[in-house]
Amino acid sequence: MKPAPSLLSSAFLQPAGQALPAPLLALRKQRGAALVDMPMPTRKTENWKYSSKYLKLTDEMAVSLPTAGKTGSALAVPGYKVAFINGVMVPEASEYPDLNDILIQRFSDLSDAEASELAERLDSTLDAKAVQFAGLNTARFEDGLVIRLKPGAVLDQPLFIIHEVTADASGSAFPRIFVEAGRNSQVTLVEEFISSGQEAVFVNSVTEFTLAEGANVTNIRLSMGGENVQHIGATGVTQQRSSRFESHCVGFGGPLRRHDLRVRLEGKGAECKLNGVVVTQDTQHYDNHTTIEHVAPNCDSEETYRNIAADKSHAVFNGRIHIHPDAQKSNANMSNKNLLLSTGAEIDTKPELEIYADDVKCAHGATIGQLDKESLFYLVSRGIGLREANVLLTMAFINELVAQIPVDAVKDTVQIRLNQFFDQAFQEV
């Protein structure tokens, strides 16, 4: 007899907060009902094969972390700021101007009519079967944020969304964001996931973007939570004609880090560019799953991901490109390179191409290697210390991607964190 599969504990299906408009409460309830008996991923679950062992949810982590009276870290940002604390947006800690053509609203502030419209669209960018935990976010979000850019709206500065969990006690947070970018609108959205406190917590986040014709959205996502934070996040994107989506995901490892990024190119001539950098050390983990659906013809996608794993850490990359039968003249490029800094580290990479159209250009490449000994010798033969030579070469592996991050302040934050990573990764060199 097969042992019964382990199921998601019912403790995880108790949402907090009843301040939402009726249509969203109804949606939440409906999603919750659908997750009763949800099997937890195991090593036999294909899209969790390398990561299921890192997922360790306990009932103590099921309860929503308190949001009342929390103000979070007073982080200064060079732009507009929206602060999320324990999954809920805190207006007092946020700073952005009142704009006519860009609406930033909490779910709880929506009218029933607006909420009903939103309820129809939530989860529309993600495939519930492939992204199991996005449904849990919909079943649990306590509140959420909707950002709507009217046609032609251009946000003049980056909008920073600071997702902070205050882990003074065990619990979980379910931040939810829905971005609707109207025709020819433009925005740069920076999401930073951070944590304070030391107790074991679970973050389950979902951010969705819908890009209307000609919209241009840049999303920078920094995952920087502590060693006590298990984080499963999903980003869903749908793109209409001639829209452009650019993503820069920089992830630092943790006990469990999972990010699903799904982009659907639904309108002719849409293009997306997805960059990703992951560094892991100690016994950390990080898993990126990306999917690009070429649904419409003449779309371009370019994906570049780099993983660096030190010590006994484990990084995973699974990149899927799916070219639908009508998506003629698709142009898809995927590159994934991986660097192992120790013999105990592990990186699993899996490019997946599914092509159903005949007139397409589709290229992919994946490599795994170590730092080049000859290059190291060349550098040290010029008097450069071995440690510094290691750092130079490791940085060289991701330089190009870091340099492309379009907001300087974020680039600086990334570099500071990378330097800390190098300090530890090469401390014995």
Add this chain to the structure above:
Amino acid sequence: MLSIKNLHASVEGKEILKGINLEIKAGEVHAIMGPNGSGKSTLAQVLAGNDAFEVTSGSVTMHGEDLLEKATEERARDGVFLAFQYPVEIPGVSNLQFMRTSVNAMRHHRGESEMNAAEFMKMAREISKQVDLDPAFLKRGVNEGFSGGEKKRNEIMQALMLQPKLAILDETDSGLDIDALKVVSDGVNALRAEDRAILMVTHYQRLLDHIVPDFVHVLAEGKIVKSGGRELALELEERGYAWLGIKDDETAASSALSNSAN
């Protein structure tokens, strides 16, 4: 300045250097010649500290200090410079970043303050002109996309920048056309100084028309079999290595062929 005594070294268990003895004084230029596979490049790599080669016996001292016990970067900081036969390409690290890090590592070692970006650029521009490299190359990755000649000029540029005590040039003339050879030789001649020694490793005599050595040594099968003045190089040019009873490539290759035929 440099004293090599009975140096033996092997790679992957195979002995390449079988007892090298060589004394080099400050101000001297020495050339080491020999057929392919004689151990010339191995000697250069061992002196620079490449740990792919294992020193099995013998000693090397520089200014009386044991060179072999020092790490590669320490040797470099003490003034050992190797111009590589095949300089590596390192995309993602700019020449500028690389050279500035290197120059500052040396300055730090000497207890001098670091050079700021402006000072460094001024020096780098001047020296790049001296070796006929467009200063725009400084922004590119280390040796990335460089032609063979550009790589060699970049090596000489680094030597001029770092002002080593001992410059080892490994086949610096290979792959150079006559104009590039002139540029590289002028660079090396500019390095000649009373307090500096130069050790050139070369297969061909032609480099020695431009950089005239004080001493020439012939290396064969891991040993120096003959030493002399500059006229030794000319004699080798005229009479070939066979004159010294050394198998050169072609004879070695043909004897290997006849062996396998048997």
